[in-house]
Amino acid sequence: MFKAVAHAIREDGAYIEAGENDNLIVQKLEANPNALGVFGFSFLDQNSDKVQGSKIEGVVPEFESIADGSYPVSRPLFFYVKKAHIGKIPGISEYLSEFTSEKAWGDEGYLADKGMIPMPKAERDAFASDVRSLKNLQLK
Incomplete structure (x- = not known):
């Protein structure tokens, strides 16, 4: 029921x-x-x-x-890339580089022009580092 x-x-x-x-x-x-x-x-x-x-x-x-995440129904945008696809699927590496560039997701980036609210710079830097190193997702 x-x-x-x-x-x-x-x-x-x-x-x-x-x-x-x-x-x-x-x-x-x-x-x-x-x-x-x-x-x-x-x-x-x-x-x-x-x-x-x-x-x-x-x-x-x-x-x-x-x-800052204090509005209770706001949520971040996540996207995931399968590590095995790096070097095999054309454009994946370039996509990761582009999406995590300051010109895209920065405070004045084009994603902000499209309505996305940038995360704080320290978080962007941490995620960009994870992308560059292709850090594995840690499930909790």
């Missing part, structure tokens, strides 16, 4: 599937001030004249609270 309820999508009109169409979500929120929408911070920031972010456990969704 739990699985049926927990994995079902409401069909009573309370939930509206908007996919990744953030503009549609904003339109629905404008039409219904009691509605709640979910999308990335950059879109919230770009539409702050139309929508407002929700406080979670008293924390406001702001650049700083997302960057």
Whole structure:
């Protein structure tokens, strides 16, 4: 019974599937001030004249609270590369180098222009070192 309820999508009109169409979500929120929408911070920031972010456990969704992890529903982006693919799959090494470059993930990098919030420099340096050394993932 739990699985049926927990994995079902409401069909009573309370939930509206908007996919990744953030503009549609904003339109629905404008039409219904009691509605709640979910999308990335950059879109919230770009539409702050139309929508407002929700406080979670008293924390406001702001650049700083997302960057430092204190906004409870923010999350980091992870990607994993199989070490056995290095040198065998064309472009993997270059992809790792590019994605972990300051021009990509730095404070002024192009990923920030696309809405990603950069992690602190010390963390970037540690992850970049792990990538350069192809450090194995340690499962806890």
